Amino acid sequence: MGASFSQAFPPRPVFTEKNLPDLTGRVYFITGPTSGIGLQLSALLYSKNATVFLVARSRSKLDIAVEMIKSLHPLSKGLLYPLGLDLGSYDSVKASASEFLSKSQRLDVLFHNAGVLAPPKGSENSHGVELQMGVHCLGPYLLTNLLEESLKDTARLPDVGIGETRVVWVGSSGAMLTPKGGVDVEELRNGKFHDHPPTTRYCISKAGEYFLSGKFNRILKDHGILSVVSWIGSFILNMFLHKAIQGAYTELFAGLSPDLNLETLKDIDTWVIPFGRLGKVRPDLVSACKTVVDEQSGNVVEFFAWCDEQLNGYL
Structure with missing residues (x-):
């Protein structure tokens, strides 16, 4: 009860623009920047x-x-720099990544801020995958893969400290409302995933996003790169409580705060909660993700296999 109240009525942000150094030369890639939190x-x-x-x-x-x-x-x-990108199209993702790489030799933080909430039943991406799963998981997964080498190159630069290069995945408390294990891969394969109510599909896609962050945490941490999930708060349902700038401060903390480092994020049971604090992820989701970290088998490994199958020819 206390944790739920604290997340609904968080303390004031402790990391704002007042804490930022001069960012001349630093490069940030932000999806979904045309309104709300992304714009801020x-x-x-x-x-x-x-x-x-x-x-x-x-x-x-x-x-x-x-x-x-x-x-x-x-x-x-x-x-x-305005850059066109449709996360529902793998061709668009690939073209956007290619255009970015032609314009920039570094990438300090990749913010997966864009999202879609509860579209009508039957909504799909350009490749026949349920839209929320496509936009929250497959599109960002492909984009991160395509920009991975740029992140690694940036992390090696002499002016970049360990843990300053990051991938930020904007998560949701909805991931904590999913059935045990977070994602039923068999439902993704047999089409039953579409039968869930739109809000349930949203929550499951956000659990998948948490798993993807854990995967990249394992891949990138040895290169001094952080992969972190940031829950910005329930702004759609509680706009009367919070302003977009407060959600932006949560993402800012996840992307730039020196309080986050390889030590504070060494455990995958940690994510960023409003308005710039560390919170704990549901234990069964952590256990599922640890099967990946420990390179064992498990449902989450099957989820990654499914993602790779969907993106065959693009990765």
Whole structure:
């Protein structure tokens, strides 16, 4: 009860733009930056002279976001690059990653901020996968794979400390509401996943996102790179309680706070909760993810195999 109350009514953010150093030369890739939390996060980074790639489907909305951010921070010496990306299309993901790599030689933090909530039954990505699973898991999984070498190259730079290069996955407390084990891979294979109510599919896709963060944590930690899940809070349901900037502070903490490092995130039972604190993940999800960390078999290993099957030819 106490933990639930604390997450619904979190203490004030302790890591804000006031704590940020000058970010000249640092590069950030943010999906879903045209409104709300993503827009606020982009503006915070730009205000400190960062180079920010604003990544979304709609070019017109991206152009509006760029002008809005520039008007908020007219003295910034940062750079804003709009970049088209549809997370529901693997071809679009691949093209967007290629365009980014042609424009930037470094990537300090990859923010998987974009998402979709409870679309109508039958909604699918461009490849026939349920839309939320495609946008929250398969698209970001492919994107992270395609940008992995850029992250590693950045982590090796002399001006980058251990743990400063990161991948931030915007999670949800909905992952804690899933059936035991989080993701039933057999349902993904036989199509029964589509039969769940849209909010249930959303929650399961967010559990899958947590598993993917754990996978990349195992892959990247030896390179000094953090992969962390950040739950920004229930802003859709509680907009009267919290402002978008507070959710942006949660992501900012996950992406840039020096309080996060290889030691504080050594256990995969930890994620970032509002508005910039460490919280604990449901034990059975942690146990499922540990089968991956320990390179054993398990349901989560099957989930990764399913992801690889769906992305065959793109990875």
